Amino acid sequence: MKRSLALLATLSIIAACAPVTPEGGDTGPLKIGFIGPLTGDAASYGSDTINGMRIAVAEINAAGGVNGAQIEIIPEDGRCNGADAASAAQKLTSVDKVAAIIGGQCSGETLAAAPILEAAKIPLISPVSSSPDVTDAGTFVFRVYPSDALKTKVMKNVFDEKGYANVAILSENTDYATGLRDALVSDVGSDNVTFNETTEPGTKDFRTILTRLQDVEFDVFVPNGQTDAFIGAAMQQYRDLGFEQPAFSQDVADSKTLGEIAGEAVEGMELINTSSELGEGGTDSFANRFRATYGEPQSNLSFATLSYDATRLLAKVIGEVGRDGTAVRDALLAMPSYKGAAGSFHFDENGDVVGIGYALKRFENGVPVEVSKVEAE
Numbered sequence: 001m002k003r004s005l006a007l008l009a010t011l012s013i014i015a016a017c018a019p020v021t022p023e024g025g026d027t028g029p030l031k032i033g034f035i036g037p038l039t040g041d042a043a044s045y046g047s048d049t050i051n052g053m054r055i056a057v058a059e060i061n062a063a064g065g066v067n068g069a070q071i072e073i074i075p076e077d078g079r080c081n082g083a084d085a086a087s088a089a090q091k092l093t094s095v096d097k098v099a100a101i102i103g104g105q106c107s108g109e110t111l112a113a114a115p116i117l118e119a120a121k122i123p124l125i126s127p128v129s130s131s132p133d134v135t136d137a138g139t140f141v142f143r144v145y146p147s148d149a150l151k152t153k154v155m156k157n158v159f160d161e162k163g164y165a166n167v168a169i170l171s172e173n174t175d176y177a178t179g180l181r182d183a184l185v186s187d188v189g190s191d192n193v194t195f196n197e198t199t200e201p202g203t204k205d206f207r208t209i210l211t212r213l214q215d216v217e218f219d220v221f222v223p224n225g226q227t228d229a230f231i232g233a234a235m236q237q238y239r240d241l242g243f244e245q246p247a248f249s250q251d252v253a254d255s256k257t258l259g260e261i262a263g264e265a266v267e268g269m270e271l272i273n274t275s276s277e278l279g280e281g282g283t284d285s286f287a288n289r290f291r292a293t294y295g296e297p298q299s300n301l302s303f304a305t306l307s308y309d310a311t312r313l314l315a316k317v318i319g320e321v322g323r324d325g326t327a328v329r330d331a332l333l334a335m336p337s338y339k340g341a342a343g344s345f346h347f348d349e350n351g352d353v354v355g356i357g358y359a360l361k362r363f364e365n366g367v368p369v370e371v372s373k374v375e376a377e
């Protein structure tokens with residue numbers, strides 16, 4: 001269980017001074033906050049997720065809103081870091097008095113916001129955060145993107161199939177990248193990780209670190225960053241130094257922007273993310289509606305689809321049980337299944353999603369192309 005008694009005891013004290021019910025109770029506009037990177041190197045998936053949210057809200061409001069109330073989005077720029085996300089969460093709960101939050105997107109945003117939302121008893125659904133640490137972040141924290149604890153098991157299975165016995169990892173020092181790195185090392189075995197280096201966010205020159213690879217035996221290189229900028233620079237310098245071993249990355253690399261940044265350096269690179277087919281379908285599919293409004297996603301469609309589903313799900317539950325955060329949380333936990341644009345899913349007792357799977361993708365002609373569906377054992 002992720003709910004430690006000590007944590008809950010501490011939070012109950014904080015909660016005595018925190019807002020519990022949104023301003024106006026169940027009357028007035030239904031305010032839903034958004035926390036995500038709207039500026040900076042991670043802004044591509046902040047843009048996609050808030051645009052997915054906007055489509056959901058526009059549809060709901062056009063159909064009459066939630067119990068007659070129109071939804072109002074209150075966006076805050078979490079800038080993909082804990083400090084800004086914590087400030088955003090404080091404002092959204094104390095000043096704006098939102099009923100719920102979509103976000104954070106970066107795992108560090110979600111982890112920093114979680115104790116504030118726990119104290120305020122405000123539910124949060126993250127469309128993107130995947131760090132294993134989010135599982136234990138709090139009782140009001142949910143996510144529709146699967147944990148990296150599952151993703152790295154999939155990566156390990158693919159490595160075994162391809163004969164990648166020795167793994168070299170270059171990570172960025174963020175909650176997301178560190179969580180994925182630790183899970184991957186655990187799954188493939190520390191003896192099989194022959195290179196495991198970490199750099200600070202904002203690092204642009206990796207050549208000194210990467211030259212150490214010349215004395216290391218490895219079969220696959222894993223650029224493990226929080227942003228396109230990290231992965232793109234790492235891959236360009238990796239190839240410039242003459243390394244020919246294949247590269248394999250994670251969902252941040254599932255971005256057309258990365259192909260524009262790194263060009264030939266990422267051709268053939270493979271990665272694991274949720275399926276590209278999330279949101280696709282017929283003429284009235286979410287994918288078509290998104291592209292008609294915003295064009296191609298800046299990062300990838302799956303993030304926008306999961307944000308759209310998270311928003312519609314929140315609105316549905318609030319419409320059924322009202323705006324009280326505890327009632328919304330309990331309804332989300334009890335939900336047997338929800339059929340959204342991404343497919344059918346529900347939450348386990350920790351607020352982790354069940355039902356959203358993975359796909360293997362490969363960069364071809366500058367864009368990631370889905371190769372096959374893959375499952376964690």
